[in-house]
Amino acid sequence: MAVTIRDVAKAAGTSISTVSKVINRHYSISEATAERVRQVMEEMNYHPMASAQSFASGMTRKVAFLAALQRDVAFDNPHMFEMLCGLEEALQKRGYAVMLRSTDTTAVSALAEEVIARRECDALAIHASVLSRPLAALLSRTRFPHVVLGQPGFACQISWIDINNVYCGVLASEHLVSLGRRRVAFLGGGEHDLISVHRLEGVRQGLREADLPLEERYIWLGESTRDEGARMAGQLLGLRPLPDAIICANNVLALGCVAAVQRRGLRIPHDIAIMTFDDHPFSALCDPPLSVVDIDVREMGVQAGKFLLSAIKKPNLQSQTHTATPNLIVRASTVEGQG
């Protein structure tokens, strides 16, 4: 059998509680003993058994990540995984691991209830897309350490963290205004697409502050597909005067938009500047490469992880945050010759 704390204690000529204290860096142990014990652990190749530690301490050092991991999610939503990686990065530094649990909006609260009851983890990280009202109720009732990745679609007293998409919209419009564009248009997702809604709101704000209010006829909303992007851009190009800039709520719409604009023989950015959000692989591979307001989703995961670590230490902690600093990346779709 594997070597246990008992064997180490015997070999080091101490009690097992001393060894335990060395493992857990308890202040009361003298450096001399600690060093000796560590040496013995090394020699015997001792590693404390994780589940025994969990059991005895009542801490799992695990965080469960709840999300809908259905087919093609990795392609459809790379952001989810980039956040997950950020989460892992932050947690791993403190000896925590992330546990994956696939679910959906209807099943998530039962799953969370079970995970909490079985004490499988010390905290929950929940992707906003699976958040349900029963789950929100459960979390605020139990005050179990948690964070939602993305802004909840409904009002509730739970902790979440999200990119400030309104501010992203402001940045996009400011960039275009600074380039001298005066007739900015917006192509977005539907009403339920909160990300798009927030970005539009930001664009409105940014333009208003430049005294260039966004004209309603320059706003088109639809499904987030390439074809729909092209169709809406087509509508836009039927207007007079033509817009001299188009902000697309996401890369897929932008791809369709670029195609439609080029089909009409208009030059980007000479006749119309185009920009979007997120430095998706599409952005740089598009022709011309797209200027984007980039958002650091990985950093969002990191912040979520840090928040969870503090929430585990001191419960009752609440957070409702928009995370920091979107980042403007200027490419050839708004400035000739760039990127």
Place this chain on the structure above:
Amino acid sequence: MAVTIRDVAKAAGTSISTVSKVINRHYSISEATAERVRQVMEEMNYHPMASAQSFASGMTRKVAFLAALQRDVAFDNPHMFEMLCGLEEALQKRGYAVMLRSTDTTAVSALAEEVIARRECDALAIHASVLSRPLAALLSRTRFPHVVLGQPGFACQISWIDINNVYCGVLASEHLVSLGRRRVAFLGGGEHDLISVHRLEGVRQGLREADLPLEERYIWLGESTRDEGARMAGQLLGLRPLPDAIICANNVLALGCVAAVQRRGLRIPHDIAIMTFDDHPFSALCDPPLSVVDIDVREMGVQAGKFLLSAIKKPNLQSQTHTATPNLIVRASTVEGQG
């Protein structure tokens, strides 16, 4: 405090071992008792504590996933996550969860050693890109249940599972030959890019069997970037006779290739058919949409999960598998008017 097995036993008027046996579906318990106990568990909202179960049974019901989760990995390698999701899907059905652990080739064997020593999981799933010789040695020495996702880049006695990229290459060439193409070219990644190497080998095989051997001057290998794809395609288009079909080892190369071909005023697929591998989002969004030999990476994850479950039950199990059935998706880049 939470309700324990003791409380349930008391309430049900049985011993705790009976309750334990009910939890674990032990055959010796009569249906009557089992039902009664289950009812009590339900009423008391009892859930066994995971870490106590792990501790007592010695089974964690966890699988650790070892991979390099560095910045942008979700964008650069969506396949990794689709596999991960497949893995989760297969494991979750048997009550297993996936635990994420980020690492790299240099650190992976130390990490694995620790994870195994601490008994943090019952099996390891390792992304091929982080596999190292020391890790391979560790795995074959300890015979710890494991599977590598992707074919190891070196010979070793460990279990792995991968897409049959050679066969993918065969399918691609057969498709083009069946369309009457006679001068097939290949754009691939470097020598170290095993996926590209295998696909090229398959293309060679497929063409040879059609008595249309692949001409060496029609083969260009380079970095997998859009620009390099365009550059290599440019070289190809300087040859006479022109190839009438180009197989690109991946979507990024294909994107550059398409751009270069169109820049010369050649029509796709009329003058040159183009195809690639993997039904990446790029494939369908490209103009024209790309024909691809698709590979089901999620299914690969599912198979890995199933293999691990059996390896956990009966150790010493070995596997060296190419997973099944790539799937031809025909679009407009090879057949006019398709997709």
Place this chain on the structure above:
DNA sequence: TTGAAAGCGCTAACAT
């Protein structure tokens, strides 16, 4: 078919 009891390998409160 059920129950009693001996751990599983740690942690942590308390005593020294």
Place this chain on the structure above:
DNA sequence: ATGTTAGCGCTTTCAA
């Protein structure tokens, strides 16, 4: 600063 000891909540063997 170190040691003694009582659990933590289950599983599992063995006896009944």
